[in-house]
Amino acid sequence: MIIFAIFGLLLICFLGWLYTSLIKPKASLFEKVSLSYLLGIGMFTFILFILNILGLKYTTFNTVIIYICLIVFALFVNKKLHFIKFKNLKLIVRSLIKKYKSLSKIDRISITLLGVILMWVVIYSCYWPVKDWDSIVLYDFRARMFLINGFMDTSIPESYLYGYPLLTSLAHMLIYMTGFQYPGIVHSLFFVSFVIIFFALVKSKMSLSLAIFWTLIFSLSSNLIDHAYMTYTNLAYVVYLVSGLFYMFEWVNGRNKSDLILASLLVGLSTWTRSAEPFWMIPIAMVVLVSIKEKKWLQIIWFSIIVKSFSKIWELYVKREMSIVAKSVTTVTKSSSAVPFNISEALNIQRLFEVGNYYFVNSILPSWPQYLNLFFVSVILFINYKHHKKINSIHLIILMFIIICLGVSIGGVFIFSLTFSEWKSIGGSLTRMMLFLGPLTLYISALVVSETFESNEKIWKKYFK
Amino acid sequence: MNKYFIRLTKSQQFIQLLSAVHVIIPYLFVLSFVFILLETYTYPGYLRKVLFINAATFSGLVVLLNFVNVIFSYLFTKKKNLVSYQDKLFFGMNRLLLPVFFFFSLLFEYLEKNNFPNYIFSNYHIHPFNFRLLMLLSIIVVAQENMYKCRKIVLSVVKARMKLEILLSIIVTSIFIWFSVSRLITLFIGVVLHGVYISQHPLLTYEQKMEKSISLFSYYSFVKDHTPTDSTIAVPPQMNPWLTEGNIGYTRYFLYPRHIISGVDPDIIPEGADYAFLAHGEWASPDGLYGWPRATVSAEVVWYFDRNTKVSTDSSDVILDWTSHPETRGSWGLIKLKEK
Numbered sequence: 001m002i003i004f005a006i007f008g009l010l011l012i013c014f015l016g017w018l019y020t021s022l023i024k025p026k027a028s029l030f031e032k033v034s035l036s037y038l039l040g041i042g043m044f045t046f047i048l049f050i051l052n053i054l055g056l057k058y059t060t061f062n063t064v065i066i067y068i069c070l071i072v073f074a075l076f077v078n079k080k081l082h083f084i085k086f087k088n089l090k091l092i093v094r095s096l097i098k099k100y101k102s103l104s105k106i107d108r109i110s111i112t113l114l115g116v117i118l119m120w121v122v123i124y125s126c127y128w129p130v131k132d133w134d135s136i137v138l139y140d141f142r143a144r145m146f147l148i149n150g151f152m153d154t155s156i157p158e159s160y161l162y163g164y165p166l167l168t169s170l171a172h173m174l175i176y177m178t179g180f181q182y183p184g185i186v187h188s189l190f191f192v193s194f195v196i197i198f199f200a201l202v203k204s205k206m207s208l209s210l211a212i213f214w215t216l217i218f219s220l221s222s223n224l225i226d227h228a229y230m231t232y233t234n235l236a237y238v239v240y241l242v243s244g245l246f247y248m249f250e251w252v253n254g255r256n257k258s259d260l261i262l263a264s265l266l267v268g269l270s271t272w273t274r275s276a277e278p279f280w281m282i283p284i285a286m287v288v289l290v291s292i293k294e295k296k297w298l299q300i301i302w303f304s305i306i307v308k309s310f311s312k313i314w315e316l317y318v319k320r321e322m323s324i325v326a327k328s329v330t331t332v333t334k335s336s337s338a339v340p341f342n343i344s345e346a347l348n349i350q351r352l353f354e355v356g357n358y359y360f361v362n363s364i365l366p367s368w369p370q371y372l373n374l375f376f377v378s379v380i381l382f383i384n385y386k387h388h389k390k391i392n393s394i395h396l397i398i399l400m401f402i403i404i405c406l407g408v409s410i411g412g413v414f415i416f417s418l419t420f421s422e423w424k425s426i427g428g429s430l431t432r433m434m435l436f437l438g439p440l441t442l443y444i445s446a447l448v449v450s451e452t453f454e455s456n457e458k459i460w461k462k463y464f465k
Numbered sequence: 466m467n468k469y470f471i472r473l474t475k476s477q478q479f480i481q482l483l484s485a486v487h488v489i490i491p492y493l494f495v496l497s498f499v500f501i502l503l504e505t506y507t508y509p510g511y512l513r514k515v516l517f518i519n520a521a522t523f524s525g526l527v528v529l530l531n532f533v534n535v536i537f538s539y540l541f542t543k544k545k546n547l548v549s550y551q552d553k554l555f556f557g558m559n560r561l562l563l564p565v566f567f568f569f570s571l572l573f574e575y576l577e578k579n580n581f582p583n584y585i586f587s588n589y590h591i592h593p594f595n596f597r598l599l600m601l602l603s604i605i606v607v608a609q610e611n612m613y614k615c616r617k618i619v620l621s622v623v624k625a626r627m628k629l630e631i632l633l634s635i636i637v638t639s640i641f642i643w644f645s646v647s648r649l650i651t652l653f654i655g656v657v658l659h660g661v662y663i664s665q666h667p668l669l670t671y672e673q674k675m676e677k678s679i680s681l682f683s684y685y686s687f688v689k690d691h692t693p694t695d696s697t698i699a700v701p702p703q704m705n706p707w708l709t710e711g712n713i714g715y716t717r718y719f720l721y722p723r724h725i726i727s728g729v730d731p732d733i734i735p736e737g738a739d740y741a742f743l744a745h746g747e748w749a750s751p752d753g754l755y756g757w758p759r760a761t762v763s764a765e766v767v768w769y770f771d772r773n774t775k776v777s778t779d780s781s782d783v784i785l786d787w788t789s790h791p792e793t794r795g796s797w798g799l800i801k802l803k804e805k
Contacts, residue, residue: 120652123663127663127674128674131675131679133715136714136715136718137712138714140718141717141721144718148722149722155724217641217642220648220652221641225648369641369644373640376633376636377633377637379629379633380634380637445637445641448634449637449638452634453631456631
């Protein structure tokens with residue numbers, strides 16, 4: 001059955017490949033490989049969902065028909081057929097092997113280690129079935145429900161089932177449709193794609209050795225590897241959001257429209273994974289600022305529409321479904337823990353300290369190396385500006401972005417503390433919510449540190465001679 | 466007096482201090498290992514209680530002291546190689562001990578995974594996590610051993626114009642490397658243990674894997690086999706000792722599309738059910754009482770399920786009385802309720 005699952009995933013990647021080629025024909029091979037999976041599975045599940053709203057059941061037959069239609073559409077639009085021919089594939093594999101052999105010993109060890117890590121994550125997820133609590137109760141349950149029912153079961157009177165969008169559930173369902181019982185493979189491939197996309201993007205900004213080194217560090221120390229074994233939505237959310245941000249930074253750097261389209265799709269797909277988090281607003285704000293400066297008004301509109309459309313359609317769907325099950329729905333949040341907003345509480349200094357302490361314990365303490373490194377990187381940027389009067393604008397933008405994200409999250413916790421009486425009981429959720437800061441911090445650290453090392457290359461070479 | 470004692474300049478005093486520190490460093494490292502071993506046998510935090518510093522912090526300080534000492538020694542003395550006889554002895558011993566620590570880390574992890582969490586401590590009074598600390602410290606010592614021999618590289622790192630941004634870049638990279646290495650150790654242990662298990666059991670079925678992962682899986686399968694898909698099943702309220710089987714969302718995953726209902730009172734079976742769990746309770750009960758339902762039940766059929774042997778026995782047309790049938794309290798099974 002694993003053969004069918006691999007075949008199914010390859011078909012989805014093929015679809016993603018066609019659309020990636022359409023959006024960014026000049027993307028590097030590594031970019032295309034990872035984007036084909038991310039866009040393929042994200043867009044395909046979303047289209048399945050839209051058609052389901054319109055009344056089309058989730059069945060294997062319908063899925064195959066929809067897939068064929070999408071492929072035909074992609075081939076019709078993408079007449080140049082930017083996908084790899086088999087002869088090219090052979091050449092590419094050969095050149096990759098040749099490149100590998102020409103690398104230094106330490107680079108080859110790093111690549112081998114990276115390969116072992118990624119392979120292990122995939123093997124593990126292909127072996128063990130879904131066993132994580134939240135997945136059993138929600139994400140994977142919905143996948144099994146769709147397989148049996150073809151629709152969301154409205155006879156289950158729980159709003160919890162509508163708590164998160166369906167990307168991971170539908171991805172699980174697609175795996176089950178192939179007869180394979182281990183949908184964890186979807187999550188491990190998210191991780192693999194993320195590592196590849198990181199490599200593809202940093203490779204263009206530093207030497208190959210440094211890119212390999214930072215990719216290895218990225219795969220190990222960004223806290224994401226633990227999530228690659230799980231079947232939760234946190235990893236998928238971080239992968240889509242941060243990949244989208246990477247492309248947005250690429251767009252700010254090079255003003256390439258295809259990067260902005262990719263950014264909008266990827267950030268949008270992050271809301272198709274988890275819609276409650278507010279971080280999709282920050283890229284929109286950034287695009288608005290840049291577009292106003294350049295007087296490109298249309299850009300603001302289409303970027304915002306693409307980003308918001310995923311979660312908006314989901315929200316409308318939830319509203320419709322809720323009206324069907326409304327009478328029996330258990331609105332636990334509102335009845336037991338929701339408290340009315342109180343202005344005097346908002347001005348209470350004691351509350352500010354409590355929120356600060358809560359944030360420190362649940363976000364800073366578990367990931368203190370990230371925060372420490374973020375501080376050091378800020379100092380490096382400051383020194384570069386102060387002493388050398390030079391600063392890489394993209395580094396500054398990424399740093400600003402991270403600081404805004406921190407501000408938004410602290411503000412969010414503060415508001416949450418005012419409107420939810422049991423706000424202190426879900427510290428783990430805050431830790432998971434801030435997971436995306438790890439890869440972002442690593443990205444900016446890799447860029448800044450590599451630039452510092454490379455700008456002092458002569459000195460290094462002299463000493464290492 | 467002056468005849469025998471030469472007044473040293475401040476820089477000479479500093480160099481002497483560096484040499485003195487260098488001499489005591491191997492002993493401090495040995496002390497770090499001893500401290501960690503001591504906390505392995507007592508409890509993490511024991512040394513903090515006695516000496517106001519815990520073993521991990523002490524070891525970290527020693528590593529830092531050695532790091533700084535090596536850098537200053539190269540900067541302010543002309544020594545090309547810092548390795549002395551006692552260093553050689555210590556480093557040699559460390560290299561011998563590293564595989565030992567690694568072996569015990571793997572062994573303890575394996576035993577914990579194959580028995581139950583806290584198995585090592587409850588049987589041998591050893592904190593297994595500390596062996597990872599020992600292994601990490603041992604790896605760091607190997608790395609610092611290389612620092613002792615590489616004056617040129619150390620100086621190239623430290624002296625390369627000594628710009629603050631370079632120094633900070635080195636710190637940032639070092640922090641990432643530090644955490645990557647410690648993560649790699651955990652990952653490697655996981656790869657070995659799970660890899661061995663997977664290679665030994667490559668053909669396990671989905672059901673066998675689920676039984677290994679989900680303790681109630683065989684019970685849920687039994688219930689699934691004995692109920693039609695359109696049935697309504699009553700489960701215990703979600704409270705101790707039925708926190709797992711009483712969780713509607715969790716139980717529903719295994720029994721869908723059967724309808725699952727639950728109440729809040731353990732003495733009442735919710736209305737509208739065709740079947741009811743006969744549930745001993747998966748969790749510990751604070752009042753020592755196990756078994757559900759705690760009501761008198763007219764049953765069409767009762768299936769008793771032995772979770773160890775996975776064998777079920779049934780009896781028809783019985784009235785289950787929780788108070789007069791204490792044997793049902795210790796059982797798992799399924800009740801087909803009589804229509805009212």
